Amino acid sequence: MRLLRESAAGFGVFLSEEQLNSFRFYYRELNFWNARFNLVASTESAADVFVKHFLDSLTLVPYLPAPDGHLIDIGTGGGFPGIPLKISLPGLKVTLLEASRKKVSFLKSLCRILKLEEMSILQERLEDLLKDEFYRNRFEMVVSRAALKLPEYLQAGKELVSPSGRIFAMKGAGYREELADVSEALADWDLCLADVHTLALPETGDFRAILVFKKL
Numbered sequence: 111m112r113l114l115r116e117s118a119a120g121f122g123v124f125l126s127e128e129q130l131n132s133f134r135f136y137y138r139e140l141n142f143w144n145a146r147f148n149l150v151a152s153t154e155s156a157a158d159v160f161v162k163h164f165l166d167s168l169t170l171v172p173y174l175p176a177p178d179g180h181l182i183d184i185g186t187g188g189g190f191p192g193i194p195l196k197i198s199l200p201g202l203k204v205t206l207l208e209a210s211r212k213k214v215s216f217l218k219s220l221c222r223i224l225k226l227e228e229m230s231i232l233q234e235r236l237e238d239l240l241k242d243e244f245y246r247n248r249f250e251m252v253v254s255r256a257a258l259k260l261p262e263y264l265q266a267g268k269e270l271v272s273p274s275g276r277i278f279a280m281k282g283a284g285y286r287e288e289l290a291d292v293s294e295a296l297a298d299w300d301l302c303l304a305d306v307h308t309l310a311l312p313e314t315g316d317f318r319a320i321l322v323f324k325k326l
């Protein structure tokens with residue numbers, strides 16, 4: 111808990127005792143359900159979960175433009191990054207999109223336990239969600255981690271993001287190559303790169319790049 115509190119504070123996210131307790135419960139539930147639902151790698155220690163999942167998710171917080179706006183997390187799996195973001199910014203309205211029925215039942219149970227409000231948890235494939243007009247241009251923030259290739263993500267993100275919203279891509283050391291691969295297509299998708307934030311994860315020192323895209 112000290113690692114989470116101090117490291118999060120290091121990038122400007124100050125967690126209350128109540129929020130730290132929510133992470134404690136989150137870890138307990140992940141641990142309990144992991145063997146059946148494959149939510150995080152079974153070899154990961156508690157410290158791994160706190161750094162590679164909780165803290166990694168929280169690295170987005172300083173860059174989110176609307177802490178009480180609407181955010182969608184595509185392919186959220188065990189809830190990353192959407193649930194840590196919701197715990198740290200309770201005013202966020204969060205939609206979690208996940209294709210796996212088992213993972214969605216975990217997420218629903220977790221949100222009940224954590225008493226998270228204004229959460230919508232959709233068991234659906236992205237391709238099907240995109241056919242629904244209701245979700246078009248709806249989200250001020252689109253996030254996703256390790257679920258989709260960058261071109262597929264951006265083409266979906268541009269349909270879902272509001273005109274002044276932002277699409278966040280969480281990448282590792284290979285981010286320049288991934289950016290180069292989409293750079294020519296960006297204008298065709300009506301998008302441009304707004305920002306690149308780089309950082310090292312606490313404890314592991316793993317490199318992270320947060321790519322921020324917006325509509326032209």
Ligand SMILES: C[S@@+](CC[C@H](N)C(=O)[O-])C[C@H]1O[C@@H](n2cnc3c(N)ncnc32)[C@H](O)[C@@H]1O
Nearest residue numbers: 185186187190208209210234235236255256257
């Ligand atoms: C590698 S996991 C990553 C989970 C989480 N975002 C994380 O970083 O730990 C990818 C997740 O995306 C989901 N997923 C992949 N493609 C999807 C799609 N087209 N629509 C909805 N969910 C999808 C999978 O079911 C899986 O749970």
